[in-house]
Amino acid sequence: MYISIMLFTMKRQRKEYIQSVFHLHFSRIFSFATYLSAKVPGLSLEKKLNKILKAIRYDGQNQIALKELYKIKKKHSFIKALKKDDTDYDKIDSRIIELSSPIYKNDKLDLKGVLLVSFTSSFRTLLNSSKFKDLNEKYLFILEPSWTGYADIDILAFCEAADDLIIQATDLDDRALISTMYPSVDVIDIGASNWVNQDKFINYNNLNKKWDLLYVANNNPVKRVYRFIEIVDDLVKVNPDIKCRIVCAGWGGNSDDISLHLESKNLQNNIFVSNGVNQNELIELYNESKVSVLFSLKEGSNRVLFESLSCNTPVFCVAENRGVNKSYINESTGMIGHDSCCNEAILYLVKNYKNYNGREWAIKNISPQSSTDRIKSLIQNKYSGKVNSNVAVKINNPEVEYLHLD
Numbered sequence: 001m002y003i004s005i006m007l008f009t010m011k012r013q014r015k016e017y018i019q020s021v022f023h024l025h026f027s028r029i030f031s032f033a034t035y036l037s038a039k040v041p042g043l044s045l046e047k048k049l050n051k052i053l054k055a056i057r058y059d060g061q062n063q064i065a066l067k068e069l070y071k072i073k074k075k076h077s078f079i080k081a082l083k084k085d086d087t088d089y090d091k092i093d094s095r096i097i098e099l100s101s102p103i104y105k106n107d108k109l110d111l112k113g114v115l116l117v118s119f120t121s122s123f124r125t126l127l128n129s130s131k132f133k134d135l136n137e138k139y140l141f142i143l144e145p146s147w148t149g150y151a152d153i154d155i156l157a158f159c160e161a162a163d164d165l166i167i168q169a170t171d172l173d174d175r176a177l178i179s180t181m182y183p184s185v186d187v188i189d190i191g192a193s194n195w196v197n198q199d200k201f202i203n204y205n206n207l208n209k210k211w212d213l214l215y216v217a218n219n220n221p222v223k224r225v226y227r228f229i230e231i232v233d234d235l236v237k238v239n240p241d242i243k244c245r246i247v248c249a250g251w252g253g254n255s256d257d258i259s260l261h262l263e264s265k266n267l268q269n270n271i272f273v274s275n276g277v278n279q280n281e282l283i284e285l286y287n288e289s290k291v292s293v294l295f296s297l298k299e300g301s302n303r304v305l306f307e308s309l310s311c312n313t314p315v316f317c318v319a320e321n322r323g324v325n326k327s328y329i330n331e332s333t334g335m336i337g338h339d340s341c342c343n344e345a346i347l348y349l350v351k352n353y354k355n356y357n358g359r360e361w362a363i364k365n366i367s368p369q370s371s372t373d374r375i376k377s378l379i380q381n382k383y384s385g386k387v388n389s390n391v392a393v394k395i396n397n398p399e400v401e402y403l404h405l406d
Contacts, residue, residue, distance in 0.1 A: 034058060034065075035052065035065045038052050045081065053151040056069065057149040060176075060177065061173060069181070073156075079127070079157045082127060082153055082157045085125050087125040089125065092119075092121075094400070095399060097115070097116050099113075102138045103388050112383075112386060112388065114391050116141075117143055117144065118144040118396070118400050120155065123145075124154045126158075127161055136161070136162060137163075141158070141164065142375070143158060144192070147323075148298060150174040156181065164386070166375070169188070189325060193302065193325060194371035196303065196368070198310045198362065198363055199403075200397075201310035210243065211290065212244060213244040213293055214289035214292045215245070216247045216282070218248055219249075222296055224295040225258060227339070232271055235347060239347065245289065247274050247276065247285065249276050258273050286307060286308050290313070290349070290353040291316055291353055292304065292305060292315045294316070294318070297318065300323050303398075309334075309362045313353075315334035315358070319336045320338070330361075332357055333356060376389050
């Protein structure tokens with residue numbers, strides 16, 4: 001049993017390592033190769049488009065792939081290229097929320113309402129729904145994609161189909177892509193990081209910190225848990241008493257292999273692993289930790305870092321990550337450091353965590369209320385007399401819901 005788990009651990013480490021090397025060093029090469037494969041004679045439009053989109057997701061600044069996508073968009077419809085989705089509209093109901101209602105005068109539509117749709121997989125279902133035409137006439141849509149990399153047929157088709165549309169995007173390449181392809185679509189640099197319930201994720205003013213570093217992740221290799229362990233292994237040589245906590249959500253498998261790996265590295269007294277915690281336990285962990293970290297290289301607008309800030313725990317994020325809005329990590333909230341040489345920066349944060357006041361900055365700049373105010377201002381400036389700008393404040397918990405203000 002022990003041998004089989006260790007073999008599985010090595011397999012996962014290799015997979016994580018290969019993904020990291022690809023992202024850090026070879027994504028542009030693969031992007032160009034994928035683009036070239038799209039030029040093979042005889043490919044159907046659907047296959048060609050999929051390859052072009054994949055090339056851009058590998059490298060958001062692949063200019064020849066972007067130019068090719070722009071040409072395709074000029075000649076063809078992304079809506080027609082959209083695959084049919086048999087998912088019932090009711091199945092995505094929890095991922096759609098009305099932020100403002102349509103207003104009628106004399107039984108005629110006077111002002112559109114605002115409808116927010118979260119999770120990229122919901123977009124196709126909505127577009128294929130018999131309800132879309134009616135909703136499009138009555139609402140301005142706000143899309144909140146779940147993953148970075150907006151070279152996605154579901155997102156582009158929605159840009160083409162919706163009459164009035166705002167898209168949340170925290171990644172610069174994603175914002176540039178949408179603005180280039182669809183200049184009339186408004187792109188706003190907010191995401192999941194902006195919808196943390198700061199009345200729930202609070203600062204306990206806990207001076208008795210149990211953990212130097214906290215990594216809330218899962219067992220998927222994309223989270224690079226083994227990279228975090230490798231860094232802690234180096235940090236122990238400088239600070240043998242360092243205490244770290246890894247919380248792994250169930251998705252991606254259990255954490256037995258991680259625990260065995262810690263034993264093999266003699267780190268079982270420095271890193272403690274749990275398979276998942278409830279929300280109240282998570283809030284307590286944020287408050288018990290000096291620094292919250294993120295080592296994934298690509299994902300959506302990560303929520304964990306900003307839940308940490310709401311609890312006044314400073315954060316560290318690798319600079320090579322795509323998806324996190326780096327402007328939110330600053331002199332008030334934490335640090336960004338390069339993956340290959342971040343040890344000193346992390347130790348500095350651990351030592352000086354009291355000098356950061358992330359909660360105050362987050363409430364002022366990225367709270368649900370301040371983010372809603374930005375959306376409201378955008379609607380008032382660009383859709384005045386067309387859309388009801390009296391939008392409600394929402395949070396992600398984890399699905400979308402209204403923030404009930406006392």
